[in-house]
Amino acid sequence: MDNSKSSLRICVVGAGHGGSAMAAHLALLGFPVRLYNRSEARIKPILALGGIDLITRDIEDAPYGLAELEVVTTNMAEALDGVDLILVATRRNGHRFIAEQCAPHLRDGQVIVLNPGITCGAIEFYCVLREAGVKADVTVAEAQTFIYASRMLNPAQVRIQRVKNSIPVAAIPATRTADVVKLLNRAYPQFVMGSNVINTSFDNIGSAFAPAVTVLNAGRIESTHGDFEYYVEGVTPSVARILEAIDRERVAVAAGLGFKSISAREWLYVAYDATGSNLYEAMKSNRGYQGIKSPLTTNHPFITEDVPMTLVPIASLGELVGVSTPTIRTIIHLASLLHEVDYWREGRTVERLGLAGCSVEQIRSLVLGE
16 A cells, blocks of 8 residues: 555545545545444445445546445544544534534544535534534634535445546635645645635535525426426526525625625636626526436425525624625525424524624634634
8 A cells, every 4th residue: 555645544424425435435545544424324234345336437547446444433433543634524414413523532633624614614613623622733624515426326336427626625724724735635636725714615606506596496396396407497587686696695795704705607607617797697608507407306405404504604694794685584584484494593603603793803813813
């Protein structure tokens, strides 16, 4: 085994679509990998097979086959023992639970990276560790998006369809980002330095848009069971105008915190070479959206996770800094009515992020380390 790889010990937290892909890929690249999952039922097939069968048929020069893992466990102490890098690949509403489980077992020098943080995930994780009284000098960071497009084919078999080229990562505080990226680059050259965790959070465009598209197409989703193209047919000029209002509010809240966030239209221009004088035209010109089907039901992470974990923190931070977010709050309210759930209560409010009563200067100090 390559000594430069064997000396970097990694724990992947979460054995779902993403975590299984990450653990298998890293193991086949030659890294000692431990895999943690809270549910024993989920890891039983992996233990029975002796690893995870990874398929990378459409990716040039990518490793494939049976990936043998060092440890597969539901015991967090065992999972974290002796590891350098902790890659959290759970659903975003699981970040708080994972932070609580990790807290007693962390040691100096460990790096925790949320894949992805979605919106303020790293801040929430950092806050939970602080509330738990963690004394170890650990670094918490987040990726802006998940590195793979992957899907479980069987309980111990996963397919990676694509590996993304460039993923911004930022640490708390930002002064630690360079060290985190240097460590990550030993395994993933695709990770690059992001400005800070506000930018990695607020520039997660898809999570800000998906709840509104789902809520506004609720009738169509229920009557057709999702039998339409989500971004092509689901985004009409009227829907796009609402998305533009959400986008303006998102950018305004970031500005209220003293950070510049890219607009959705600018992001489409850069990421997909889209064209158009407004958001509707830009989305329609994006061929990457073509063929993406709607969710089969409104009971989908686009609402159950993206509303409390993306829209709520944006609106709550907006309230803290005096920036109005009426459109975002409307979508939160409608989603709550749709599912008969108080997503505001469940979400990442400033109270749950440990930022209640903080000034802009205090938040910037936390984020930037100034």
